[in-house]
Amino acid sequence: xxxxxxxxxxxxxxxxxxxxxxxxxxxxxxxxxxxxxxxxxxxxxxxxxxxxxxxxxxxxxxxxxxxxxxxxxxxxxxxxxxxxxxxxxxxxxxxxxxxxxxxxxxxxxxxxxxxxxxxxxxxxxxxxxxxxxxxxxxxxxxxxxxxxxxxxxxxxxxxxxxxxxxxxxxxxxxxxxxxxxxxxxxxxxxxxxxxxxxxxxxxxxxxxxxxxxxxxxxxxxxxxxxxxxxxxxxxxxxxxxxxxxxxxxxxxxxxxxxxxxxxxxxxxxxxxxxxxxxxxxxxxxxxxxxxxxxxxxxxxxxxxxxxxxxxxxxxxxxxxxxxxxxxxxxxxxxxxxxxxxxxxxxxxxxxxxxxxxxxxxxxxxxxxxxxxxxxxxxxxxxxxxxxxxxxxxxxxxxxxxxxxxxxxxxxxxxxxxxxxxxxxxxxxxxxxxxxxxxxxxxxxxxxxxxxxx
Numbered sequence: 165x166x167x168x169x170x171x172x173x174x175x176x177x178x179x180x181x182x183x184x185x186x187x188x189x190x191x192x193x194x195x196x197x198x199x200x201x202x203x204x205x206x207x208x209x210x211x212x213x214x215x216x217x218x219x220x221x222x223x224x225x226x227x228x229x230x231x232x233x234x235x236x237x238x239x240x241x242x243x244x245x246x247x248x249x250x251x252x253x254x255x256x257x258x259x260x261x262x263x264x265x266x267x268x269x270x271x272x273x274x275x276x277x278x279x280x281x282x283x284x285x286x287x288x289x290x291x292x293x294x295x296x297x298x299x300x301x302x303x304x305x306x307x308x309x310x311x312x313x314x315x316x317x318x319x320x321x322x323x324x325x326x327x328x329x330x331x332x333x334x335x336x337x338x339x340x341x342x343x344x345x346x347x348x349x350x351x352x353x354x355x356x357x358x359x360x361x362x363x364x365x366x367x368x369x370x371x372x373x374x375x376x377x378x379x380x381x382x383x384x385x386x387x388x389x390x391x392x393x394x395x396x397x398x399x400x401x402x403x404x405x406x407x408x409x410x411x412x413x414x415x416x417x418x419x420x421x422x423x424x425x426x427x428x429x430x431x432x433x434x435x436x437x438x439x440x441x442x443x444x445x446x447x448x449x450x451x452x453x454x455x456x457x458x459x460x461x462x463x464x465x466x467x468x469x470x471x472x473x474x475x476x477x478x479x480x481x482x483x484x485x486x487x488x489x490x491x492x493x494x495x496x497x498x499x500x501x502x503x504x505x506x507x508x509x510x511x512x513x514x515x516x517x518x519x520x521x522x523x524x525x526x527x528x529x530x531x532x533x534x535x536x537x538x539x540x541x542x543x544x545x546x547x548x549x550x551x552x553x554x555x556x557x558x559x560x561x562x563x564x565x566x567x568x569x570x571x572x573x574x575x576x577x578x579x580x581x582x583x584x585x586x587x588x589x590x591x592x593x594x595x596x597x598x599x600x601x602x603x604x605x606x607x608x609x610x611x612x613x614x615x616x617x
Contacts, residue, residue: 464551
């Protein structure tokens with residue numbers, strides 16, 4: 165695990181352009197609330213999000229993209245909390261979903277179905293049916309086999325399905341291999357050379373309304389060059405389809421804009437907007453982007469408490485009560501989140517600590533950090549840039565409680581997801597009646613569409 169040299173902020177100063185964290189009188193605040201005051205009311209570990217940071221990020225993105233007619237659909241997988249989705253919906257954001265569960269979350273947050281795009285490679289029949297019934301904006305189809313299923317479901321429901329074909333442009337986003345989605349060997353999308361024939365087939369199907377194309381090349385993209393390559397290929401593809409008499413009305417450009425995990429925003433969003441304008445801005449399509457991490461990542465933190473400090477080899481290790489089940493990214497991707505103490509005393513000498521969680525796995529290590537004060541049992545720390553792919557990827561591995569989530573707005577806060585305790589988990593495992601399976605599988609079409617398992 166690479167060492168992370170943390171730079172503490174000056175009192176009354178922020179740690180980055182969009183960072184909601186600030187030290188006042190040497191005490192860490194998120195917006196106008198002391199983090200230690202929240203920790204007195206909500207047991208650690210817990211996630212905490214800044215409403216102001218999310219509003220600022222959405223405003224920055226909207227101001228950059230709206231002049232070229234680009235709408236925004238938030239990638240729900242980045243942070244699926246209904247309160248966070250509701251905040252973004254109030255700002256005007258649509259939603260990009262990848263499961264039936266995310267559809268229900270978006271609807272529960274008050275997002276109109278007409279502003280929801282359904283992506284993902286493995287949609288079930290029941291999920292497709294539900295999306296069509298509520299009047300979803302579009303379904304991004306990722307394979308020829310899926311197209312046939314959408315036709316079948318739409319026919320059974322006597323509805324017309326709005327679909328876009330997701331293109332795999334064979335463009336390497338130069339990001340982590342586990343979050344790259346636009347290369348030929350990746351499981352996502354339809355090979356670009358197969359699109360014309362499949363688009364023609366879809367356009368001829370009376371059950372479908374073929375509205376356009378979609379593309380998404382990966383996540384946490386910091387080098388914007390691949391966007392230019394992918395979007396240029398999409399512009400050429402649109403022109404080619406139109407030359408064959410196939411109309412293309414919409415172009416979904418995907419998301420993936422990265423952030424810097426030192427609590428800064430990452431690449432200037434104006435540079436990305438210029439790439440969009442230069443490549444597809446004048447092709448006459450309705451344009452949509454689907455950012456996730458960029459909107460909510462810097463606006464969230466994970467608060468944890470030191471349980472023990474021990475010597476491990478040639479270093480000091482602080483064992484904290486947050487584990488890889490709470491924040492999976494370090495174990496899964498080798499990611500390193502910044503760490504801040506709740507108190508900043510410049511007179512205290514800094515130390516180097518490895519910070520590790522309590523989960524029974526050697527991979528449950530968050531990193532090695534410099535410039536930390538001496539740590540003792542009961543001290544609390546904050547993992548920064550944890551608003552995306554933190555709580556949404558959390559689990560109850562080792563039968564650990566699922567962490568609570570908190571939203572701050574100005575000088576107030578509230579719990580937006582209660583902690584899921586072991587008692588609640590055990591209640592889900594109460595025994596049910598034994599069942600004897602039928603001799604033959606049921607062929608009830610309605611049951612097939614409604615099944616959730």
